[in-house]
Amino acid sequence: AQKVTQAQTEISVVEKEDVTLDCVYETRDTTYYLFWYKQPPSGELVFLIRRNSFDEQNEISGRYSWNFQKSTSSFNFTITASQVVDSAVYFCALSGFMDSNYQLIWGAGTKLIIKP
Amino acid sequence: ETGVTQSPTHLIKTRGQQVTLRCSSQSGHNTVSWYQQALGQGPQFIFQYYREEENGRGNFPPRFSGLQFPNYSSELNVNALELDDSALYLCASGWSRIHYEQYFGPGTRLTVT
Secondary structure: OOEEEOOOOEEEEEOOOOEEEOOEEEOOOOOOEEEEEEEOOOOOOEEEEEEEOOOOOOEEEOOEEEEEEHHHOEEEEEEOOOOHHHOEEEEEEEEEEEOOEEEEEEOOOEEEEEEO | OOOOEEEOOEEEEOOOOOEEEEEEOOOOOOEEEEEEEOOOOOOEEEEEEEOOEEEEEOOOOOOEEEEEOOOOOEEEEEOOOOHHHOEEEEEEEEOOOOOOOOEEOOOEEEEEO
């Protein structure tokens, strides 16, 4: 099966707290890519990161960091010192073979609310 | 560099009607994908075009069809609209195929009554 699960429907934290968004995936492919996108209230999805299945190095970009663990099929996203502008819905996605072609398979998203 | 644009922003149609949504890709991109996003859900892949040919399709009926033009702009056509077609329709452009990041437009909110 090709599937992405974001078990956290909604998370609410106070500004400056750290927060981790979970992503668990299932795939039968040996080569695949994982993505995180941000969808602010305006609706436009914004690309955050792409990771291929052979690169398990964690990545840090400013206040954002990603932890990819193939052993647990997880690709978690942490925001350090959260800010109100981080409030958005965050999607994890997997490139996989489904319905006879390669496509992006998306999780249901996690709504992140940062309170001032 | 111009980003991905979509038109119209909002649209209200009646069940049974037909609708055409438009997308202008980001300069330099050669693929365009269309997604349907129902309220509170993740996007669902409709299809992708690469160099004017359909390059993959999700689990959507044939009444969802598309075109990609030589300038890489694109259209999504939906015939015989149903109430369940009410959603945000997102267009995304990129390079090569789906393994690379895509850049999304702001979407068209379609309401079918």
